[in-house]
Every structure is written in C-alpha cells, then in structure tokens.
Amino acid sequence: xxxxxxxxxxxxxxxxxxxxxxxxxxxxxxxxxxxxxxxxxxxxxxxxxxxxxxxxxxxxxxxxxxxxxxxxxxxxxxxxxxxxxxxxxxxxxxxxxxxxxxxxxxxxxxxxxxxxxxxxxxxxxxxxxxxxxxxxxxxxxxxxxxxxxxxxxxxxxxxxxxxxxxxxxxxxxxxxxxxxxxxxxxxxxxxxxxxxxxxxxxxxxxxxxxxxxxxxxxxxxxxxxxxxxxxxxxxxxxxxxxxxxxxxxxxxxxxxxxxxxxxxxxxxxxxxxxxxxxxxxxxxxxxxxxxxxxxxxxxxxxxxxxxxxxxxxxxxxxxxxxxxxxxxxxxxxxxxxxxxxxxxxxxxxxxxxxxxxxxxxxxxxxxxxxxxxxxxxxxxxxxxxxxxxxxxxxxxxxxxxxxxxxxxxxxxxxxxxxxxxxxxxxxxxxxxxxxxxxxxxx
Amino acid sequence: xxxxxxxxxxxxxxxxxxxxxxxxxxxxxxxxxxxxxxxxxxxxxxxxxxxxxxxxxxxxxxxxxxxxxxxxxxxxxxxxxxxxxxxxxxxxxxxxxxxxxxxxxxxxxxxxxxxxxxxxxxxxxxxxxxxxxxxxxxxxxxxxxxxxxxxxxxxxxxxxxxxxxxxxxxxxxxxxxxxxxxxxxxxxxxxxxxxxxxxxxxxxxxxxxxxxxxxxxxxxxxxxxxxxxxxxxxxxxxxxxxxxxxxxxxxxxxxxxxxxxxxxxxxxxxxxxxxxxxxxxxxxxxxxxxxxxxxxxxxxxxxxxxxxxxxxxxxxxxxxxxxxxxxxxxxxxxxxxxxxxxxxxxxxxxxxxxxxxxxxxxxxxxxxxxxxxxxxxxxxxxxxxxxxxxxxxxxxxxxxxxxxxxxxxxxxxxxxxxxxxxxxxxxxxxxxxxxxxxxxxxxxxxxxxxxxxxxxxxxxxxxxxxxxxxxxxxxxxxxxxxxxxxxxxxxxxxxxxxxxxx
Numbered sequence: 001x002x003x004x005x006x007x008x009x010x011x012x013x014x015x016x017x018x019x020x021x022x023x024x025x026x027x028x029x030x031x032x033x034x035x036x037x038x039x040x041x042x043x044x045x046x047x048x049x050x051x052x053x054x055x056x057x058x059x060x061x062x063x064x065x066x067x068x069x070x071x072x073x074x075x076x077x078x079x080x081x082x083x084x085x086x087x088x089x090x091x092x093x094x095x096x097x098x099x100x101x102x103x104x105x106x107x108x109x110x111x112x113x114x115x116x117x118x119x120x121x122x123x124x125x126x127x128x129x130x131x132x133x134x135x136x137x138x139x140x141x142x143x144x145x146x147x148x149x150x151x152x153x154x155x156x157x158x159x160x161x162x163x164x165x166x167x168x169x170x171x172x173x174x175x176x177x178x179x180x181x182x183x184x185x186x187x188x189x190x191x192x193x194x195x196x197x198x199x200x201x202x203x204x205x206x207x208x209x210x211x212x213x214x215x216x217x218x219x220x221x222x223x224x225x226x227x228x229x230x231x232x233x234x235x236x237x238x239x240x241x242x243x244x245x246x247x248x249x250x251x252x253x254x255x256x257x258x259x260x261x262x263x264x265x266x267x268x269x270x271x272x273x274x275x276x277x278x279x280x281x282x283x284x285x286x287x288x289x290x291x292x293x294x295x296x297x298x299x300x301x302x303x304x305x306x307x308x309x310x311x312x313x314x315x316x317x318x319x320x321x322x323x324x325x326x327x328x329x330x331x332x333x334x335x336x337x338x339x340x341x342x343x344x345x346x347x348x349x350x351x352x353x354x355x356x357x358x359x360x361x362x363x364x365x366x367x368x369x370x371x372x373x374x375x376x377x378x379x380x381x382x383x384x385x386x387x388x389x390x391x392x393x394x395x396x397x398x399x400x401x402x403x404x405x406x407x408x409x410x411x412x413x414x415x416x417x418x419x420x421x422x423x424x425x426x427x428x429x430x431x432x433x434x435x436x437x438x439x440x441x442x
Numbered sequence: 443x444x445x446x447x448x449x450x451x452x453x454x455x456x457x458x459x460x461x462x463x464x465x466x467x468x469x470x471x472x473x474x475x476x477x478x479x480x481x482x483x484x485x486x487x488x489x490x491x492x493x494x495x496x497x498x499x500x501x502x503x504x505x506x507x508x509x510x511x512x513x514x515x516x517x518x519x520x521x522x523x524x525x526x527x528x529x530x531x532x533x534x535x536x537x538x539x540x541x542x543x544x545x546x547x548x549x550x551x552x553x554x555x556x557x558x559x560x561x562x563x564x565x566x567x568x569x570x571x572x573x574x575x576x577x578x579x580x581x582x583x584x585x586x587x588x589x590x591x592x593x594x595x596x597x598x599x600x601x602x603x604x605x606x607x608x609x610x611x612x613x614x615x616x617x618x619x620x621x622x623x624x625x626x627x628x629x630x631x632x633x634x635x636x637x638x639x640x641x642x643x644x645x646x647x648x649x650x651x652x653x654x655x656x657x658x659x660x661x662x663x664x665x666x667x668x669x670x671x672x673x674x675x676x677x678x679x680x681x682x683x684x685x686x687x688x689x690x691x692x693x694x695x696x697x698x699x700x701x702x703x704x705x706x707x708x709x710x711x712x713x714x715x716x717x718x719x720x721x722x723x724x725x726x727x728x729x730x731x732x733x734x735x736x737x738x739x740x741x742x743x744x745x746x747x748x749x750x751x752x753x754x755x756x757x758x759x760x761x762x763x764x765x766x767x768x769x770x771x772x773x774x775x776x777x778x779x780x781x782x783x784x785x786x787x788x789x790x791x792x793x794x795x796x797x798x799x800x801x802x803x804x805x806x807x808x809x810x811x812x813x814x815x816x817x818x819x820x821x822x823x824x825x826x827x828x829x830x831x832x833x834x835x836x837x838x839x840x841x842x843x844x845x846x847x848x849x850x851x852x853x854x855x856x857x858x859x860x861x862x863x864x865x866x867x868x869x870x871x872x873x874x875x876x877x878x879x880x881x882x883x884x885x886x887x888x889x890x891x892x893x894x895x896x897x898x899x900x901x902x903x904x905x906x907x908x909x910x911x912x913x914x915x916x917x918x919x920x921x922x923x924x925x926x927x928x929x930x931x932x933x934x935x936x937x938x939x940x941x942x943x944x
Contacts, residue, residue, distance in 0.1 A: 222937055
C-alpha cells in the first residue's frame with residue numbers, strides 16, 4: 001500500500017469501500033462462455049469470478065499487482081530545448097535567434113535557476129508543484145540514431161541491438177511476458193494500445209496489446225443481421241488450443257480474431273465510461289479520456305499505450321511546437337485530475353517520451369533538425385517531483401547535438417522495477433543505472 | 443519446411459485453378475470464380491503475361507482524374523510585391539485577404555486530395571488492370587510520400603502518374619524520376635538543400651529506404667550525398683535544377699570520388715549489390731511473403747529466395763516487369779508455404795472484396811475511410827518508411843474493421859453508424875455461374891464453389907461447415923439457396939480469419 005504524501009487528495013483509497021471490487025468482465029457477451037474450452041484465458045476466470053462476488057481486484061487495494069503504467073509516445077522527435085528551456089545559457093539564445101523562448105515567458109521552476117518550461121507547459125509546472133510530475137533531463141542512448149524509425153524502434157524495443165527472439169519485441173511486452181504467464185486469466189488484456197496499428201513496444205512473446213482507436217467499431221456488425229449468425233460466427237472464430245500455440249500467419253490472424261471478440265464488449269464499455277473531469281477535445285485528450293475510463297472500470301490491464309504525432313518540426317517550428325505542447329500538457333493535467341478524483345491516482349504512473357530531441361542550432365527554415373538527447377516526463381503520485389539531472393551541456397556537443405547523461409534503459413528499469421515491480425533485465429537486455437524518479441518506499 | 447529459392451518455372455500442368463487463384467490474388471487483388479476460371483483458361487504463359495505486362499490490357503474505359511494543377515500555385519511576382527508592401531505598411535486588411543486566400547486554397551487542396559483518394563479507390567475496383575494498381579501500391583509504399591506534409595494534391599497525383607509511367611519498366615528510371623519528383627522534393631525538404639546549407643533528408647532516405655537499405659553507408663556518405671542533391675528543387679509543379687545553389691565540387695560517396703549530381707548519385711547507388719538485394723526484398727515482401735524489412739532478420743530460406751530474386755533483378759537490369767514475369771512463373775512463387783500465407787493490405791482487402799464479390803457500387807468515401815481505419819490511408823503513409831505491412835495490419839481493432847467493411851460491401855450497412863439500415867440490393871447469384879442446376883441445389887457444392895475462389899482450396903471442409911449448415915437450415919432440400927441466404931453465407935465467409943489472407 002502506498003502511504004506517501006499525497007498533496008491533492010484528502011482521502012486515501014481505503015476510504016472508498018468497494019472502489020476496487022472486480023466487476024464482471026464479460027458484460028453482455030456471456031453467451032461466449034459456452035465456448036470456454038477455447039476462449040482466451042482471461043475469460044475463463046471471469047466465469048468463476050461471476051459466481052464469486054467477493055472477488056476483488058486486489059486484497060490490498062492499490063497493491064503492486066494492480067499498478068498501472070501509461071505510456072505517451074510523442075512521435076517525430078520533440079524539441080527538448082524548447083520544452084525544458086535553458087534560458088540562463090547564452091549559447092541557447094545564440095543558437096536559437098528566432099525560436100528561443102525568453103526568460104520572461106518561461107514557466108519558472110521552484111528552486112531552479114536558469115531553466116524553465118515552455119509557456120504552454122504551465123499545467124505541467126502546476127503538477128510539479130503538486131508533487132505529481134517529474135522531468136528527466138538529458139535522456140538518450142550511446143551513438144544516437146537520427147532516423148525516426150530506427151530511433152523509435154530503439155525506444156520501443158528497449159534495446160539498441162536486439163538479438164534472437166527479442167527482435168521485433170518491445171520493452172513493455174518483454175516485461176509483461178516475464179510478469180504474467182500466458183495462462184494467467186488476465187494475460188489477454190495485460191496491455192491496451194489506443195492505436196490503429198499495433199505498437200512494437202507492447203509486443204511480447206505471449207503478451208500482445210489489445211489495440212483500437214474507435215470504440216464504436218470494436219465489434220462484429222454481423223451480430224445485427226440475424227440471430228443465427230452469432231453462433232456460426234463464434235464457431236468460425238474459436239480456435240483449438242493446439243492451433244493457438246502455432247505462429248504462422250493464419251494462426252496469428254485467427255488468434256487475433258478470437259481475442260478481439262472476447263475483449264470487445266468489456267473494453268468498449270469501459271473506454272466510453274463517463275469521467276468526472278472535462279478532457280480537452282484533442283487527439284491525446286480523447287485517448288487519455290478512454291484510458292481513464294478503462295482504469296476506473298478496473299480492468300486488470302497493467303499497461304496503456306497512447307501516442308501523439310507532429311513533433312517533426314523541420315520548418316516553421318514556432319507555433320506548431322507550442323500548440324503541440326499545449327495539447328500534451330492539458331491532456332495530462334486532465335488525466336491526473338481524473339485519476340485523483342476517482343481515487344486511482346495512487347496506482348497510476350504515466351511516462352512521456354520522444355524518439356529523440358532536436359539539434360541545438362535552429363535551421364534556415366525556422367525549424368530544427370533531428371537531434372539526440374531529450375527530456376522524459378513522468379507523472380503520478382509516486383514520482384520524486386521536479387527536474388532530475390542536469391541540463392545537458394550546450395557547448396559539449398556530438399555533431400551539434402546534446403549528449404545524454406541518463407540512459408533511457410535506466411528510466412525503463414526505474415519504471416518497471418520500482419513502480420511496476422517487474423523484472424527489467426530482460427526488457428532492456430541488461431542492468432542500467434536508474435535515475436530515481438520513482439520515490440523510494442513507494 | 444523451407445521455401446524454394448528456385449526461380450525456374452513450374453510446368454504448365456501444375457497451373458491449376460488453385461494456382462490461377464493464387465496468381466490473381468498476389469499479382470492483383472483476387473477475383474470472382476469466373477475471373478479465376480478465365481485466367482486459368484489462358485494457361486500459365488498467357489496468364490502471367492497479362493499480369494506482369496499489364497500494359498497490353500486496354501483501360502481506355504476508365505476515367506482519368508480531373509486534376510486542377512493551380513490550386514496551390516505560388517504567388518506571382520505582383521502578388522508577392524503587394525504582400526510585402528502590405529506588410530511594410532501594416533495594411534491589415536490586405537494581409538487578411540492574403541491569409542484568407544491561402545486558407546481557402548488549403549481547403550480546396552484538401553478537397554482535391556479526398557477526391558483523389560476516392561478516384562484511386564474506385565479505380566482499384568473498376569480497372570481491368572488490377573496488377574497495375576497493385577504495382578502502384580508497391581511504389582507508393584516504397585517511395586512513400588505523404589500529402590499531409592506535401593500539401594499539394596496535384597503533386598501527389600503527378601507522383602502517382604510517374605509510378606504508372608515507370609513502375610513496370612526500369613527501376614533505375616523510376617529512381618531517377620524520384621530525385622526530381624516535386625512531391626518527393628517537398629516531402630523530404632530538398633528544396634531547402636543548397637550548397638551553403640546542405641539538407642540531408644532526401645539523401646538519407648534515398649540510401650536508407652529507397653535503395654541500399656539501413657546500415658549500408660556511413661553518416662559521411664549521407665553528408666556527401668546531400669551535396670550531390672543540392673539545387674534539386676522544384677518550381678511550382680515542375681522539377682527545377684538550380685545550378686547556382688548546386689554544389690558542383692567532388693564528393694566521396696561509398697568510396698567513389700566524383701562531381702556527383704542527382705543522376706550520377708542514383709547510378710552509383712544502383713551499382714551496389716546491396717541495392718539489388720534491398721529492392722528484391724521489397725518485391726518479395728509485396729508479392730511473396732510477410733518477412734521482416736531488414737535483410738539480416740530474414741530466416742535463411744527466405745534470405746536465399748530474396749538473393750535469387752536480387753540476382754534476377756540484376757540480370758534484367760532492374761526491369762521490374764521482366765523480373766516479375768520470372769517470379770510469377772516460378773517454383774518460389776507457387777511454393778506450398780507461400781500460398782494463402784500472406785496478410786492482405788487494407789487496399790487489397792477492400793478492392794479485392796468488391797471485385798471478387800461483385801457487390802453493388804458503395805460509397806467510395808466510406809471505402810476510403812475504412813482503409814484509413816485499417817491503417818492504410820491512401821496518399822498518407824505513416825512515414826517515409828511506408829506501411830509496415832504483414833502482421834502490423836492486424837490487431838484486435840482492425841480485425842473488426844476488416845470484417846465490418848465486408849459487411850458494408852455486401853449489405854450496404856455502414857458499420858460506423860449506429861442506425862444505418864441494410865439495403866438488400868446485392869444479388870450474389872451471378873457468382874454461381876458455371877454451376878449446374880443440380881449443384882446450385884447442393885449446399886456443399888455452392889459453398890465449395892464460393893470458398894475455392896474467396897478463401898482458397900487450403901481452407902478445408904471443417905472450416906466450411908458453418909456456411910453449409912447455414913444454407914441447409916434456410917433452404918428446403920433440393921432447392922437452390924435464395925439470395926438472402928447466399929448473402930448471409932458470404933457475410934460469414936468474409937468474417938473468417940482466413941479471408942484476411944491471400
């Protein structure tokens with residue numbers, strides 16, 4: 001149980017009786033249970049859970065088994081230098097004559113000299129003051145790759161040169177593989193990605209994220225055509241156990257079809273659940289609203305993955321970048337508020353990353369080119385708030401780019417081991433120094 | 443079992459209806475039972491000829507896209523002068539007018555972009571040259587360019603015309619056309635690539651994604667190659683070489699020193715063995731198997747097959763049509779492990795379903811939206827790396843979209859709307875052409891006839907049983923199934939996981 005200081009909440013989760021009671025997993029698709037022999041494992045326990053009304057998400061509400069990690073991917077390479085702004089350094093002003101953020105505009109940080117946040121990150125500044133946000137500076141990896149795809153692959157894989165079976169697998173998928181057995185009733189919904197395409201980060205050997213971006217279409221429309229259709233459809237979709245273990249394309253598609261059908265009803269309802277907080281009507285706002293609904297519905301899901309694009313600001317960066325930061329900050333602020341108001345804040349940590357930062361010197365098109373090290377955000381009651389690590393040097397550069405001092409694999413290790421209580425060594429293929437962003441004793 | 447790496451042709455007698463179906467699915471997007479029978483009737487030589495060298499098929503009945511080249515035209519000298527004057531004088535009214543004009547041009551361009559998407563989707567369904575559209579999809583995914591960044595639908599259209607013009611001939615010509623392609627130049631910022639401030643984007647992607655493949659060059663090669671591409675700009679809708687900002691000095695690329703320009707840079711790239719292997723990998727991923735996009739990740743048998751295809755590409759001097767002719771006749775292509783083992787792209791699924799089921803015309807705007815939600819927005823690949831393809835197309839969410847899209851084609855019921863009604867305007871009976879009256883009254887014969895074409899012969903009796911039962915339940919013994927029963931059987935068939943494969 002978390003018993004640390006919690007600045008915004010006057011109530012601890014125990015004070016909300018029943019808040020963590022496991023609800024029915026199946027909703028309206030109970031008929032499916034007749035196919036229990038071949039249904040995904042997580043439906044199996046739900047069947048018995050229905051009889052056992054005392055079953056709860058955890059015997060200790062908010063216990064480590066039910067901690068949640070939300071990952072926000074900022075795609076395109078976020079300009080870290082205009083995110084966490086080193087306005088006290090002359091080199092910044094010289095390198096960014098048109099794009100610089102002035103000291104007078106930056107959001108000041110308590111006890112920090114010469115560094116502030118982009119003005120549109122004011123909500124993040126408030127979260128830091130409330131003890132709910134941390135920013136790790138200078139995060140990256142050795143020999144940075146400046147290709148979006150390679151660098152995003154590296155961040156999603158959690159390794160730089162994956163070997164053998166780790167190829168094509170992601171850090172979250174690998175960590176979940178180690179923590180949750182394929183036969184575990186909750187394995188099928190261990191990770192949920194709000195994405196049209198499945199994300200490599202959530203791909204494990206046995207764990208694969210449920211992915212969808214539009215809840216309404218998350219079911220087979222043929223159920224509406226005629227009553228008899230559903231049973232024939234179920235017959236065609238179910239899969240003998242022997243086939244489930246095969247890995248050819250046909251088995252893969254069939255397994256996905258079955259998982260989809262099984263997850264459909266429950267996830268649709270949960271992601272459309274009403275929230276107490278008004279979320280911004282932006283892409284990220286809608287995604288985090290869905291995640292909040294699913295967390296509040298007490299799905300046994302451990303990892304949620306959302307993303308936001310547009311950070312590849314090669315030309316005319318000014319307003320574009322600040323608008324993106326506003327969308328990001330407002331969505332996260334609403335999400336944290338919702339978690340607090342529903343009593344789930346103590347079991348959720350959110351991390352936001354980008355595949356690389358951008359070059360110190362602005363280019364001739366009032367934009368910035370692909371760079372290297374950048375900041376990583378971590379939100380939640382479990383973080384040690386404020387800035388972590390020094391701002392990377394603006395004079396000691398690698399090909400014009402900032403040099404990292406914190407390895408992203410150490411950040412992953414911190415999140416996986418100290419927050420999720422999962423073994424990180426397989427996920428990041430080794431041991432890395434952790435930045436200490438998760439508070440001790442959490 | 444290992445996949446054959448042999449490009450020697452299969453004997454003509456092995457070209458069964460099942461093989462004809464495979465050929466039509468892979469070279470094109472599949473077809474009705476009658477389409478498959480017709481292709482089979484041609485024999486291997488003729489059938490491959492028609493699909494590998496599709497130019498001989500007449501397409502004069504198709505309507506061309508009605509393109510407006512001037513929506514995003516640059517400002518004239520007078521307009522520019524007027525604008526600068528207004529800015530100097532802080533003439534807010536005039537500046538607002540300019541801003542309004544720019545915004546309305548953007549809006550008009552977005553409308554043309556949607557119209558272009560719809561035109562292409564409809565063409566995929568209507569064309570008598572399905573292999574041409576499949577080829578254009580290949581190049582669109584290879585030289586992936588996004589309208590969202592280019593912001594000029596006319597240039598996107600022009601790029602596709604280039605794919606049509608060069609896409610079945612020499613890859614060398616196509617690659618040279620791409621360093622001069624206005625949409626590509628905008629997309630990869632090459633119109634900012636000048637001698638005094640080289641921009642590396644086009645040079646980098648040309649090596650990493652369009653020719654050599656990742657890891658076959660150094661960062662220094664990229665810097666030097668960027669110099670070769672300086673001055674490769676565009677003026678309005680056309681390529682423009684700006685000699686004054688081109689760096690004519692010597693560059694050392696891949697160990698060769700010369701005064702490289704765009705053409706000689708491309709020529710140098712095509713001389714590299716790595717390029718033939720990488721292009722072969724792209725052909726292999728598009729036409730043969732869903733394998734990883736990195737050569738060093740390929741299982742050994744696939745690597746051998748890709749190597750063989752690379753050799754063939756060199757033998758044919760990068761002629762795509764010739765190389766595919768060899769491939770489409772080969773043991774490799776008809777290997778048991780290849781057939782029915784590839785995941786259809788969204789465009790393939792949508793166009794293929796409409797073509798093979800012969801469904802009534804549906805709202806092409808819904809079809810385009812459906813493709814987007816399945817992960818393939820036309821003219822909007824997710825990045826310059828194109829679509830990942832293969833298993834990345836399939837997740838629990840796209841699975842439902844794929845199934846529901848087929849329902850939309852068959853019933854007219856729009857799955858994204860809560861209340862849309864089915865239209866009941868689809869009659870699948872013409873698909874049964876070729877069956878005797880007696881066969882039409884036999885549920886098993888009817889399902890086999892449809893499933894052989896739509897799912898392929900590898901989908902066995904046990905998987906066909908639910909459709910047979912459905913027809914039996916709804917039909918009096920000895921009578922042919924009615925229209926509605928056939929519609930429901932097809933709804934089930936297209937919901938099968940196997941229908942996602944080709």
